[in-house]
Amino acid sequence: MTALRLTEAQFQQRVLETAAIHGWRYAHFRPARTVHGWRTPVQGYPGVPDLLLARHGVILLTELKTDTGRPTTEQLAWLEQLGNHGRLWRPRDWDQVHAELSRPKEH
Ligand SMILES: [Mg+2]
Known part of the structure; x- marks a missing residue:
């Protein structure tokens, strides 16, 4: 399998499966379709990373992108x-x- 062809959703699935195997707790805030379009029900600054991962006092907030995806300014x-x-x-x-x-x- 070539990792270069993974979509962000496929990559995310791979990350979450690996995280679960190794004892990480995780959360992913998914956008939902509303009358105003796709919205993620989070108050605060836009651009919050895709995943929250925690294990034994270590917390990571991870933004996932495809190999060619560009992060936004936010x-x-x-x-x-x-x-860190x-x-x-x-x-x-x-x-x-x-x-x-x-x-x-x-x-
Ligand atoms: Mg992303």
Whole structure:
């Protein structure tokens, strides 16, 4: 399988399955169709990363993109403020993503 052809949805599924196997809790805020179009019911700044991942006191907020997808200005602003807790993951980064998710728990 070539990772380069994954859609963001397929990549997300792969990330979540791997996270679950390795004991991470996760949440994904999905947009829903409303009379005004697609909306995600979250108050606050736009561009919040796609996934919240937590395990043993480690929290990651990860923006997922395809290999060619470009983060928006708002998404980049979130990642900047998140510092070491923020991630921008793409299918081509799979080796790093897998290594981080499967790293043994610290303690
Ligand atoms: Mg995304």
